[in-house]
Amino acid sequence: xxxxxxxxxxxxxxxxxxxxxxxxxxxxxxxxxxxxxxxxxxxxxxxxxxxxxxxxxxxxxxxxxxxxxxxxxxxxxxxxxxxxxxxxxxxxxxxxxxxxxxxxxxxxxxxxxxxxxxxxxxxxxxxxxxxxxxxxxxxxxxxxxxxxxxxxxxxxxxxxxxxxxxxxxxxxxxxxxxxxxxxxxxxxxxxxxxxxxxxxxxx
Numbered sequence: 001x002x003x004x005x006x007x008x009x010x011x012x013x014x015x016x017x018x019x020x021x022x023x024x025x026x027x028x029x030x031x032x033x034x035x036x037x038x039x040x041x042x043x044x045x046x047x048x049x050x051x052x053x054x055x056x057x058x059x060x061x062x063x064x065x066x067x068x069x070x071x072x073x074x075x076x077x078x079x080x081x082x083x084x085x086x087x088x089x090x091x092x093x094x095x096x097x098x099x100x101x102x103x104x105x106x107x108x109x110x111x112x113x114x115x116x117x118x119x120x121x122x123x124x125x126x127x128x129x130x131x132x133x134x135x136x137x138x139x140x141x142x143x144x145x146x147x148x149x150x151x152x153x154x155x156x157x158x159x160x161x162x163x164x165x166x167x168x169x170x171x172x173x174x175x176x177x178x179x180x181x182x183x184x185x186x187x188x189x190x191x192x193x194x195x196x197x198x199x200x201x202x203x
Contacts, residue, residue, distance in 0.1 A: 003175065006137040008079040011170040012060060014177045015077070015135050020203055027072070028062040039109070043118030050112065057101050059137070062109070070128045073166065074105050077135040081145045084134060084152075091152055098156035106130045106161070128172050131195075132157070133166035142169060145201050164192055169201065178202060
């Protein structure tokens, strides 16, 4: 088998495959240079405002996990973390993600779920945990750059709405891929401890 580079598309697909194997459902996917689609929430009609305008800002991936405390991941995916902490462009990417994409998508998802014909999903609405996240390809200086990403994220995000976020690092060893996840926060809480345990079991 031919070798390959850790591109954004491969990082994106690695997360989709791994999460589906661990009980997650894909609600939306916006792969690089690929077709983006409507948000697919159970019990919500595809005509019920689930699409996006062509120039509308949208995340790269949204995933749902059904559990006692349901979770929705709203994800920005990049092959290189430098594309998120691009100071030459005044960190425009992460600023838009934190100030526009994440809050807008949480509000939109909440409203859509509320209209669902899936009664169990609707009943769980107020207990759903909406978690922002970043998928990034591995690099030699990844931890130092994650520290910078952490500072920028909490600079731009509304911490009263999103007090933490998840990072998924796609690591390549030969032809194999694996995910390493970490929860980033400023103040640890019991909720964060529970999330850390949850994500340690695999994503």
